[in-house]
Amino acid sequence: MNKTFTTRILIIVGVFFLTTEFANAQMAVGIKAGSAGIGGDFTYSVNDKLNARVSGTFFSYDMDGVYDDDPDIAYDMTSDVTSVGAIVDFYPFSKGLKLSGGIFYHDFIIDGGATPNEPYEFSDTKTFEPDRLGSLRAKVDYESKIVPYAGLGFGNPVAKGNKLKLNVELGAMYTNSPNVTMEGTGMIAPTANQDQDFEDGLKDFKFYPVLNLGLTYRF
Structure with missing residues (x-):
């Protein structure tokens, strides 16, 4: 997990510094948080109505515990989201309203498992040990990690005025429906064998919502 965290930090730092040849242009860096995690943006002004932006966010969450049942069931779950993209922001009016479109590398994975951690007694006549009961693991991910993005928002990081600006964006990435893989033992x-049923139940979830609130600084 530490290696994964370090890799993602390096990706976000790289987003900020790979375009240093534009040092004399209007540009801004920022931090943001939202539905895709925490991260940052690097924005470069193409002209008065058009900005080019690179963005990176990540999110990671782990949980485990024991579900009180008969028998008790130990469970664990890991959720990881990494999104790195290139975006064009178009400002049709003099105010800060923007229309955005771009391409993202979007890596979304949920992995979890469950294992009985005590014997199960059936009708007080037979006892099944945990190793015979077995275990179950499931993973949810997407087949394609390169996805289109469209959105709208408010705020122009490189506009004149205050160097420090608040930015809001709302949009979605088209991810298509997720894959569900399940493996069991015992x-x-x-x-x-019900993994296809779960996958069919997620057929309508083809968009990943994006809602971000950020703070930028213009050079």
């Missing part, structure tokens, strides 16, 4: 193994 007596629980047949449950894994």
Whole structure:
């Protein structure tokens, strides 16, 4: 996990410094947080109505515990989201309203598992040990990690005025529907055959919502 965290930090830092040849142009850097995690932007002014922007965000969450049942079930889950993209912001009016479009590398994974951690007694006549009961793991991800993005927002990081600006954006990435993979062992193994049913139930979830609130500084 530390290696993954370091890699993502380096990606975001790289977003800010790979375009140093534009040092004499109007540009801004910023931090933001939202539905895709925390990260930052580098914005370069093409002209009065057009900005080019590179963006990077990440999110990671781990949880585990024991579900009180008969038998008790130990579970764990990991969720990782990494989004790095190139965006063009168009400002049709003199105010800060913007229309945005771009391409993202969007890596979204949820991985989890469950394992009984005590024997199960059936009708007080038979006992099944945890190793015989087995375990179950499931993963949710997307087949394509290169996805289009469209959105709108308010705020122009490189506009005249205050160097420090607040920015808001709302949009979505078209990810298509997710894949669901399940693997099971022991007596629980047949449950894994329901992975297609779960996948079918997620067919309508083809967009990843993007809502970000950020703060930028113009050079």
